[in-house]
Amino acid sequence: MFLFVAIACPGYVYRYFLEAHMSKADFTEHTLSSERVHEGRLLKINVDRIKLPDGSESTREYVVHPGAVAIIPILASGRVIMERQFRYPHGRDFIEFPAGKIDPGEDTLATAQRELREETGYAADDWRHLTTIHPVIAYSTERIEIYVARGLTQGERALDPGEFLEVLEVEPAEAMQWLREGKITDVKTVIGLFWLDKLIRGDWQ
Amino acid sequence: MFLFVAIACPGYVYRYFLEAHMSKADFTEHTLSSERVHEGRLLKINVDRIKLPDGSESTREYVVHPGAVAIIPILASGRVIMERQFRYPHGRDFIEFPAGKIDPGEDTLATAQRELREETGYAADDWRHLTTIHPVIAYSTERIEIYVARGLTQGERALDPGEFLEVLEVEPAEAMQWLREGKITDVKTVIGLFWLDKLIRGDWQ
Numbered sequence: 001m002f003l004f005v006a007i008a009c010p011g012y013v014y015r016y017f018l019e020a021h022m023s024k025a026d027f028t029e030h031t032l033s034s035e036r037v038h039e040g041r042l043l044k045i046n047v048d049r050i051k052l053p054d055g056s057e058s059t060r061e062y063v064v065h066p067g068a069v070a071i072i073p074i075l076a077s078g079r080v081i082m083e084r085q086f087r088y089p090h091g092r093d094f095i096e097f098p099a100g101k102i103d104p105g106e107d108t109l110a111t112a113q114r115e116l117r118e119e120t121g122y123a124a125d126d127w128r129h130l131t132t133i134h135p136v137i138a139y140s141t142e143r144i145e146i147y148v149a150r151g152l153t154q155g156e157r158a159l160d161p162g163e164f165l166e167v168l169e170v171e172p173a174e175a176m177q178w179l180r181e182g183k184i185t186d187v188k189t190v191i192g193l194f195w196l197d198k199l200i201r202g203d204w205q
Numbered sequence: 206m207f208l209f210v211a212i213a214c215p216g217y218v219y220r221y222f223l224e225a226h227m228s229k230a231d232f233t234e235h236t237l238s239s240e241r242v243h244e245g246r247l248l249k250i251n252v253d254r255i256k257l258p259d260g261s262e263s264t265r266e267y268v269v270h271p272g273a274v275a276i277i278p279i280l281a282s283g284r285v286i287m288e289r290q291f292r293y294p295h296g297r298d299f300i301e302f303p304a305g306k307i308d309p310g311e312d313t314l315a316t317a318q319r320e321l322r323e324e325t326g327y328a329a330d331d332w333r334h335l336t337t338i339h340p341v342i343a344y345s346t347e348r349i350e351i352y353v354a355r356g357l358t359q360g361e362r363a364l365d366p367g368e369f370l371e372v373l374e375v376e377p378a379e380a381m382q383w384l385r386e387g388k389i390t391d392v393k394t395v396i397g398l399f400w401l402d403k404l405i406r407g408d409w410q
Binding site: 014017018021022023025027028029037038040041042043045047048050052053054056058059060061062063084085086087088089090092093094096131132133134135136137138139140141142143162164165166168178180182183185186187190191194204 | 222228230234245248268295298301337342369388390395409
């Protein structure tokens with residue numbers, strides 16, 4: 001079973017890591033059937049019948065998401081580009097790094113370049129993939145690929161219809177203070193700032 | 206309009222922060238109607254008709270979530286308690302801090318104490334609320350309250366039926382290495398570890 005999973009899954013390196021550090025107990029939940037129960041304009045919901053490790057059956061309900069990217073755009077001054085945007089589910093503005101969903105078949109770097117240009121007008125000539133995060137492991141397939149963008153050149157924004165946002169230039173130290181005080185709470189932005197802090201301090205390369 | 210929002214919204218301090226640092230442009234999206242379009246066992250989905258800042262109309266589709274807590278349990282040795290758990294939407298195990306959903310009417314500290322006891326068997330006599338994070342600002346009302354728990358005493362686990370997980374004791378420095386290498390990617394866990402790193406280094410109190 002473990003060998004099968006290791007071969008079939010692109011995260012096989014991760015499986016070996018788990019095997020090296022943890023017990024061999026296999027918690028895999030096996031799919032018996034899968035049904036699309038809601039097909040919204042934005043949200044697609046599946047409910048799967050599954051077999052639990054003890055042989056009993058249960059269901060799992062989750063959002064099927066195409067994945068997203070977030071960008072940490074760093075100006076020559078060391079300031080970062082952030083956005084203020086109204087987020088309807090919370091009824092208020094958030095301070096965020098630029099981000100957006102991956103279009104079908106789109107390379108994630110191309111998504112990052114497109115979203116940065118559309119939302120802020122900036123193009124960048126130096127791109128680095130920093131990390132991958134999973135915001136909602138309990139109920140969504142979403143992953144977010146975080147990039148750092150340097151060598152920025154300003155152009156024209158091209159917001160989607162119905163998209164309203166303000167572009168800000170912020171000192172990383174000030175953004176970290178906002179994070180600490182609970183004024184930045186969006187997870188892709190919090191994690192991007194903590195990573196940036198590690199890079200600026202020279203703790204991580 | 207701004208005054209109304211400031212009085213009606215518990216986050217009025219946040220509004221004043223935004224006004225001090227950003228333009229006065231108001232991106233508020235006003236609710237025209239709200240409909241429950243999916244009522245699953247786990248996921249409740251609303252679609253709202255809204256009025257955009259330019260007066261045009263659109264829709265917003267989102268998960269209505271009760272909120273959750275996550276706990277960073279720190280042993281006297283300095284090690285932290287983590288869990289290995291299979292997460293069906295991603296088809297693999299994740300390394301996480303203990304966490305769980307807030308029951309209706311439950312105080313968030315009570316949720317944290319209950320989830321820590323149920324999942325790991327530990328009780329703690331020293332609790333501190335660290336921060337609040339928003340994992341999915343685009344399509345879920347979920348927030349996660351992160352607590353640090355010290356003064357741990359081990360008791361019996363009481364897992365929910367169908368819940369399978371392994372409890373681990375991990376050195377924070379090792380967990381940070383796993384994070385850096387992309388082996389810890391769950392956002393509540395990543396953010397909890399970055400905060401813990403700040404506390405251990407004495408950068409933050």
